[in-house]
Amino acid sequence: MDSSTSTLRFVKFAFLCKRVPPLGPMPNEEIDVKNLASVEKYRSYNRYFRQAAEARNKDVWWKTYRSYVEKANPEHERVDIGLPYYQPCRTKEVRKRRQVMKENKKNVELERASRLRTFKIPLDQVQETWEKTTGPFHVKRLADHYGVFRDLFPMAYFLPQVILKVCYSQDNGTHVHYGNRLTPTEAATAPQISFNAEEGSLWTLLLTCPDEHLQDNEAEYVHWLVGNIPGAAVQAGEELCHYLPPFPARGTGFHRYIYVLFKQDGPINFQENIRPSPCLSLVQRTFKTVDFYRKYQDNMTPVGLAFFQCQWDQSVTNTFHNTLNMREPVFEFIRPPVYHPPQVKYPHRQPLRYLDRYRDGKEHTYGIY
Numbered sequence: 001m002d003s004s005t006s007t008l009r010f011v012k013f014a015f016l017c018k019r020v021p022p023l024g025p026m027p028n029e030e031i032d033v034k035n036l037a038s039v040e041k042y043r044s045y046n047r048y049f050r051q052a053a054e055a056r057n058k059d060v061w062w063k064t065y066r067s068y069v070e071k072a073n074p075e076h077e078r079v080d081i082g083l084p085y086y087q088p089c090r091t092k093e094v095r096k097r098r099q100v101m102k103e104n105k106k107n108v109e110l111e112r113a114s115r116l117r118t119f120k121i122p123l124d125q126v127q128e129t130w131e132k133t134t135g136p137f138h139v140k141r142l143a144d145h146y147g148v149f150r151d152l153f154p155m156a157y158f159l160p161q162v163i164l165k166v167c168y169s170q171d172n173g174t175h176v177h178y179g180n181r182l183t184p185t186e187a188a189t190a191p192q193i194s195f196n197a198e199e200g201s202l203w204t205l206l207l208t209c210p211d212e213h214l215q216d217n218e219a220e221y222v223h224w225l226v227g228n229i230p231g232a233a234v235q236a237g238e239e240l241c242h243y244l245p246p247f248p249a250r251g252t253g254f255h256r257y258i259y260v261l262f263k264q265d266g267p268i269n270f271q272e273n274i275r276p277s278p279c280l281s282l283v284q285r286t287f288k289t290v291d292f293y294r295k296y297q298d299n300m301t302p303v304g305l306a307f308f309q310c311q312w313d314q315s316v317t318n319t320f321h322n323t324l325n326m327r328e329p330v331f332e333f334i335r336p337p338v339y340h341p342p343q344v345k346y347p348h349r350q351p352l353r354y355l356d357r358y359r360d361g362k363e364h365t366y367g368i369y
Contacts, residue, residue: 023061024061024062078149078155078156078157079157080156080157080158080159081153081156081157081158081293081297081301082159082161082301083159083161083263083301083303085136085159131163135163136159136160136161136163137159139160139305140158140160142179143160143305143307144157145179146179146256146307148258148305148307151210152208152210152220152260152289152290153289153302154290158301158302158303158305160261160303160304160305161303161304162195162196162263162303162304163195163196163304164193164195164261164304165193165194165195165306166191166192166193166259166306167192167194168182168186168187168189168191168192169186174186176259176308177306178306178307179256179307179308180308180309181254181308181309181310182308183310183311183313183315184245184246184312184313184315184316184319185314187308188315189245190224193205193232195232195304196232197231197232198231199231200230200231201230201231201263201264202228202229202230202263202264202267202268203237203261203262203263203264204225204226204227204228204261204262204268204300205224205225205226205229205234205237205259205260205261206222206224206225206259206260206261206262206289207222207223207224207225207257207258207259208220208221208222208258208260208289209221209223209246209256209257209258210256210258211252211255211256212246212247212248212249212252212255214249214282219286220286220287220288220289221244221282221285221286221287222286222287223241223243223244223245223246223257223285224241224243224244225239225240225241225273225275226239227240227268227270227273228264228268228270238270239277240270240273240274240275241273241274241279242277244279244285244323245315245319245323246310247316247319247324248310248311248312249312249316249328249329249330249331250312250328250330250331250332251312251330251331251332252311252331253311254310254311255309255311256308256309257308258306258307259304259305259306259307260302260304260305261302261303261304262293262296262300262301262302264300265298265299265300265301266299268296268299280323280324280325282324282326316328343357343358
């Protein structure tokens with residue numbers, strides 16, 4: 001290679017590496033970094049918040065990631081399909097909070113308990129306050145994190161304003177929250193459902209799993225469907241599909257099992273969605289929540305949400321064999337038990353722990369010879 005060719009390549013490389021000037025002023029370009037003491041202080045959070053809002057609403061020449069995505073897909077913005085949320089008056093909340101603080105300061109027993117570190121916070125009141133204030137927003141964020149809206153309601157979401165309480169066992173306290181782990185054994189029978197309902201209202205309860213369909217990745221299996229529930233009495237509703245325990249296939253990891261509560265505007269005719277009882281066919285249990293909602297979207301609105309995660313245990317084998325009457329699909333290698341040759345009375349040239357192979361008792365932890 002001659003010197004002229006190498007010089008030409010170096011010039012091309014230098015030209016490509018040359019920095020292109022920005023198309024406009026950069027953020028905070030007017031700040032003198034060498035003299036930060038001259039920068040005006042905000043002095044208060046309100047002033048900082050006001051200037052930050054002005055900077056956010058100011059037109060700029062660059063594009064954010066969101067603007068690029070919206071340009072590529074104009075329908076990127078999700079639609080709120082839930083009930084409208086009415087923001088409580090901030091002034092009344094602040095006034096009420098100040099009144100409570102003033103009363104607490106006058107409470108001598110409360111002051112003494114705090115000083116002696118014997119004060120106990122009533123968790124029931126904390127739970128009730130959370131459910132009425134920030135609870136629905138926290139549940140929505142968790143549902144977004146676990147991809148619940150993405151898989152059940154594509155390009156849509158809702159604010160779960162009705163707190164749905166699902167309990168599988170009163171003795172063990174097996175409750176369904178928002179992504180906690182339960183075993184198929186714990187969820188073997190239909191749970192107890194409770195929620196706050198007005199007198200004369202009608203509801204629909206759905207339990208579905210978007211992860212366990214064996215043939216179609218976009219489809220679901222409906223595990224429980226009850227419609228026209230009067231008030232909060234789920235037992236008095238019209239059972240469209242009886243309860244089926246979770247059956248996550250072996251080797252497929254954790255599956256999401258999602259409870260969705262719909263509020264009806266009035267009685268709905270679910271004749272087309274009634275499954276035979278008992279419904280033991282997975283073909284008949286194939287389901288899509290978004291299609292079900294689109295069919296009755298003029299008469300029902302999603303308002304409640306709860307979900308848990310579940311993976312394979314021994315009860316799933318029993319569900320496939322005895323309930324669904326089919327072979328169990330397995331998606332992992334089942335290692336056969338370690339083979340040991342028949343024991344001899346006088347072992348020759350064997351390790352000192354030879355007899356441990358044939359010892360009865362607990363599971364061996366010594367390894368494989």
